[in-house]
Amino acid sequence: MLDDVTISQPAAAPRLTRADGSPLRILVVDDEASLTDLLSMALRYEGWDVKSANGGQEALSTAREWKPDAMVLDVMMPDLDGLQVLGRLRQNNDDTPVLFLTAKDSVEDRVTGLTAGGDDYVTKPFSLEEVVARLRGLIRRSQISVSEAGDSRIVVGDLVLDEESYEVARAGRPIELTATEFELLRFLMRNPRRVLSKAQILDRVWSYDFGGKSSVVEIYISYLRKKIDAGETPMIHTVRGVGYVIKPTS
Known part of the structure; x- marks a missing residue:
């Protein structure tokens, strides 16, 4: 329902495009046509190319054929819900960034969506x-950034992150990360031995004020630990009441 939407004039911001300068492709998925129309209008105002789908099956076929750069995905839909759609995308190695729209606001629901492979939620x-x-x-987090200094590698102990190839390895072992995990790890590694607060991480990695919902940081730190520290001496540490820090093991 449109009662779920507040309309305000967005502040001017630099236009985001694909690497070749063409408009970004955004797929909006919701079973309420009035809502998808309103969202599509707002996103086209950004200069983006927008398509909509009114259900899960249509979303999957459109994503497969059109290859969007990001998706706005409603959780509650009559055929396939948003979590099922996302699950099928990830099973097919589709790592398109996904923003969930949901009426649910419990910690459990947010964790479920993020654990399923979603990148953010509203x-x-x-x-x-x-x-x-x-x-x-x-979109900013999903795009590969190249170091202006010419050296694209960041090294902390036996952990290496390459900003140009988007590759991460520890002791020579390749590590697969999502776009958000990569950006979080990059921020930590650019500040080795420095304790970073949840607020600092939210501001830098998510580039938006989560209104105090810092549990998303805890979730993604746990994801990184499972991938970076699994079977190894831990590099990512919690400083209770302060934040998180990464440091070499020796």
Whole structure:
């Protein structure tokens, strides 16, 4: 329902495009046509190319054929719900950044969505400005950045992150990360031995004020630990009441 949406004039921001300068492709999925129309209008205002789908099956076929750069995906839909759609995308090695729209606001629901492979979420009621801001953050995190210094590698102990090839390895062991995990690890590794607060991480990695919902940081730190520290001496440490720090093991 449109009662779930607040309309406000978004602040001017640099236009985001694909690497070749063409418009970004955004797929909006919701079974309420009035809502998809409103979201599509707001996203086209950003200069993006937008398509919509009114159910899970249509979303999967459109994503397969059109190859969007990001998706806005409603959780509650009559045929396939958003979690099922995301699960099928990830099974097919589709790592398109996904922003969930949901009426649910419990910690368990948010954790379920993120654990399933979602990148972010907006709970209803929401503002169009918030959806645009979250999408911009997802897109920035999913794009590969090259170090201006010419050396694309960041090294902390036996952990190596290459900003140009988007590769991560520990002691020569390749590690697969999502776009958000990669950006979080990059921020930690660019600040070795420095304790970073949840607020600092939210501001740098998510590029948006989560309104105190810092549990997303804890979730993604746990993801990194499972991948980076599995079977190894831990490099990522919690400083209770302060934040997180990464440091070499020796």
